Amino acid sequence: MNILRFEIRNQLKTAAVWTVASVLIIIVFMRGVYPFFLEGYGEIKKIIASFPKEFAGALGLEMAVLFSFEGFYGFGSFYVFVFGAISAASLAISVFAREKRAKCLDFILTKPRSRRNIFAVKLLSVLLVLAAANIVYIAVSMLVYSLNGGKDGRFFLAACALFFTQLMFMSAGVFASVFMKRIRSVSGTAAAIGFGAFALTALSNILEDVYPDYFYAPLKYFDPSKLFMNGSFGAKYVFCALVIITVSLGASFFRYTKGDAQSV
């Protein structure tokens, strides 16, 4: 209980800032930008109609999705995802690398608690904070959606996509903190993970004509636009996400419970 309380209390302020930021992004996008965006749609439809037929079909569908409320939510989500990925990773790193960074791993490991228990409680504290932040995010998303008169039942799943993405990056953060020899800066490491994922997404957007699969771009696994276009995130990507989460958490658990504690 002590560890749980300590970790949650330490994360509370940062988590609150992140939650407010992500909620603000989605409100600005959906209430502020979307109406402007919609204005140009009429002309764009005309332009597409002037294209050759085989081209106009696919492109028209793509644009129809992008200009729908749900599709635009998917577009805006990407920016929330980048923020969310960095925040989840930094949360996990700050909790799991705390003792390593302070060079006092022996302090916590000599307490009358099994290492499994310590690992589990730390993980629980990260999960609780993430879940709380996402409940707020999902609630605001649903509110904005219903204010706009949306009825699609899949929207709830789309709003949950942030949580799924964050779970992956949390696992990556745990993995990094347990396996890296040194974590010099929590925010620096998290930003590097986030930027790496961002670069991979950019790469996959560029290569999608040649290789339609994007296994290497985890930020796109739970792309809400795909959900609205195809009806699902794609089983193979959900499977990939599960593999990433189980493998990195499993390996970290094993290392944390069995590995040698470094002395200073």
Added chain:
Amino acid sequence: MNIIRRELKANLKPFVFWTIGLFILSFAGMTKYLGIGAEGVDLNAISDRFPRVILALIGMTDADTRKLAGFYAVIAYFATVCVSLYSISLGFNAAARETVDKTYEFLFTKPKKRSRILSAKLGAALIFITLFNILNCVFPLAASSVLGYKENIIREVALFCAAAYLVSLLFFSLSVLLSVVASNAEKGARRGNVLFVFAYIMGVVCDTFENPGALRLFSPLRYFTSAELLSGRFSAPYSALCVLLIAACTLLAFRFFERKDLTAV
């Protein structure tokens, strides 16, 4: 000399990783250039109709992506983001690594002035930033010749890279200053990263307006805009501002570092 050598060795691995990232960004980005568009399909006609906010988010305002130079401008923007983030991490490392690793007692009891030590560390970081910026210049040119594009963009690449160099040095000196001033290392790192996010958002806000005016002052990422660089202008007032800010931050960092209380975390 020993310090510089040690610093160069310690920073080599991250340098390789960041270089790989920059390489992917430049090469993969350049392959996407379509030119005027096949079969009379002009995708740019669609993006022209997008509101400025959206274009600002993807860094495409004022860039005519029908021309190779304009297309490169979009990639150059993301490359600048990459270069800046790398510089921020280098700045933090130069100023705070010994504290984080708890090796400061070892280094700062050596018969060397603190200012000498800091300048050696900054010098080593500067070498990496310079190298990185040279690569930032080389990659797109190499990509363009490998991919066989006919248009000549040497002048644009040189201008954009010079701008990126100034901006990254600014972020570097800001990050050094913030890390030196902060009472604990993590605070300094966090402030550096938050500052960057702020600059990025301000950049998007700037782009949303046709004439951002004084707003540009708040976003180093907009000191040199694509529109200006593409037309061959390299803003003199903003370069002067950059140099001035860099000098001021570095000077202040040295002053604070001389008197800083080095304590465990």
